[in-house]
Amino acid sequence: MRDLVMGALPELRVHPVEKWVRATAGDAVVVSSRAARLVWEPRRVVAAYAVPREDVAGELVPHATPTETAGQEHPFSLDEGGPPVLDPRTPFSAHSCPGAPLTIRTPDGDLPGAAFAPVDPDLAGYVVLDWKAFTQWYEEDEPVMGHPRDPFDRIDCLRSSRRVAISAEDAVLADSTRSTWLFETPLLVRYYIPREDVAMELLEPSSLHTVCAYKGRASYWSARVGDRVLSNIAWTYEQALHDAVPVQDMVAFFTERLDLTVDGVARPRPVTPWSDRAPG
Known part of the structure; x- marks a missing residue:
């Protein structure tokens, strides 16, 4: 297909x-x-x-x-x-x-x-x-908002008990067994993590906002890891549209630029338009 x-x-x-x-x-x-x-x-x-x-x-x-x-x-x-x-x-x-x-x-x-x-x-x-x-x-x-909704695209938000861990170098940004996996045609899966399972102390609110026709208006976070700042590396939907209500207020990360393991198994970094740049 x-x-x-x-x-x-x-x-x-x-x-x-x-x-x-x-x-x-x-x-x-x-x-x-x-x-x-x-x-x-x-x-x-x-x-x-x-x-x-x-x-x-x-x-x-x-x-x-x-x-x-x-x-x-x-x-x-x-x-x-x-x-x-x-x-x-x-x-x-x-x-x-x-x-x-x-x-x-x-x-x-x-x-x-x-x-x-x-x-x-x-x-x-x-x-x-x-x-x-x-x-x-x-x-x-x-x-x-954003653009016309495509009748051939859709979103599935599925709760998962698989252990999802996201890190930058040695700093763990998120570690959860109660994430929600968002499958959006034709994009890669995104892992939305409850804030309680995110190292929010490492995140700083960004001024960036973007709009998705299916999910709503996203607010971004940058991560401070040691002396490095990973700009706009994470985002959240605080007032999600109906397709994305299950992930409202949860935090997702650009795993293209971070280390991801699922049930302890490392996953390769996918190559997407956001592999080497922030959104916007």
Whole structure:
């Protein structure tokens, strides 16, 4: 299945949804559609919404985008040896299929380059929309953060009595037999540890916050180990969305940069986009 999904990455992929999709700019509703489609441009792992042109409350006008400012791609592999995909940091303006960038002109001001009309028969009459150009998105009456939720991704949160120990050099950061394992398609498993089983005295709150469409808003911690500071090495969801409620207030670590044992057996450090850098 992984090979099948990865094999489709070079293609433009389209999937209709039955959700009522809306987006605001400031206090004004600019997008309201009951005929939205999810669109993955080639090599992108995160989808965007496309809606019929008539579902956009504004004039769609050509957006002049010089090549040098069209947007910088950030390729990476989801795992070691995997095909290169476009990092979510890759801006909307870095389009990977033919089409025309458009500005949405509204009575309250322009949204420059916030729409894109791909050259594709399955998207005739549709425009793909830049998530970040809008103030708030809704699926039905529920606010959505981060990006559209992918119907082919899911989260499982499973309690485990296996002993999970996480350390940096000789400092034990967590040691627990009551962790919750979070399985998220297509990412590696994450181990969420109750704070009582975490060496919280070694952790310092960070100013970093990130957003996940499925789990919510994450707050980060750095670890001080001897003379070293491991920046943004751990995170927690203090107000988790419904899929992630079982791990609310628990602490997870980037095991790509730490030592992990499960039931006393060392596990190799996985290679992911976060192996050599902090999130954000």
